[in-house]
Amino acid sequence: MENEPRGLLISPIRDGTVIDHISAGAALTVLRMLDITGQTDEELSIATNVTSMTSGHEGKKDIVKVSNRELSKEEVDRIALISPHATINIIRDYIVVEKKGVEIPKFLSGIIRCTNAGCITNDNEPIKSAFEVTEEGLHCLYCDTVITTNPENHII
Numbered sequence: 001m002e003n004e005p006r007g008l009l010i011s012p013i014r015d016g017t018v019i020d021h022i023s024a025g026a027a028l029t030v031l032r033m034l035d036i037t038g039q040t041d042e043e044l045s046i047a048t049n050v051t052s053m054t055s056g057h058e059g060k061k062d063i064v065k066v067s068n069r070e071l072s073k074e075e076v077d078r079i080a081l082i083s084p085h086a087t088i089n090i091i092r093d094y095i096v097v098e099k100k101g102v103e104i105p106k107f108l109s110g111i112i113r114c115t116n117a118g119c120i121t122n123d124n125e126p127i128k129s130a131f132e133v134t135e136e137g138l139h140c141l142y143c144d145t146v147i148t149t150n151p152e153n154h155i156i
């Protein structure tokens with residue numbers, strides 16, 4: 001509606017990281033990838049399915065704000081598996097001091113479950129899964145299975 005007031009859905013943060021332009025509905029998966037659980041004592045804001053204007057057309061997106069923390073490159077790149085258009089904004093003293101995209105990593109460790117039930121990483125051994133990301137899909141370094149389906153379906 002034209003005259004509908006548009007307030008800020010979630011407040012700006014002083015220091016930390018804003019993960020913006022997350023695919024609509026994927027915020028909770030992003031939190032899981034950052035190992036943030038219901039037991040967290042971190043200051044977080046999450047917005048899901050908010051209206052966003054991107055290159056002139058309206059769409060929906062999710063946003064996650066984590067105060068007082070900057071994420072490692074490995075952490076942010078995991079997000080690329082489910083939200084290739086996410087942006088990472090580093091905030092210091094309310095100012096966006098850095099903005100960058102996410103890149104799909106070449107290797108994934110302990111994030112995706114191998115689809116081969118017989119794979120050693122699915123035994124009750126303390127062995128983390130390990131995949132090389134190739135053109136064909138995710139290649140398990142233990143059993144050579146190649147996962148070609150959406151990685152979001154195989155997140156641990």
Ligand code: CTP
Binds near residue numbers: 011094099
């Ligand atoms: N943000 C925040 N707290 C701040 C500054 C910015 O939470 N102190 C958030 C904004 O709400 C936005 C994101 O960080 O979700 C990026 O901020 P900014 O670059 O100012 O917004 P845009 O120009 O709209 O970014 P883009 O072009 O990447 O969409």
Ligand code: ZN
Binds near residue numbers: 119121140142145
């Ligand atoms: Zn395997």
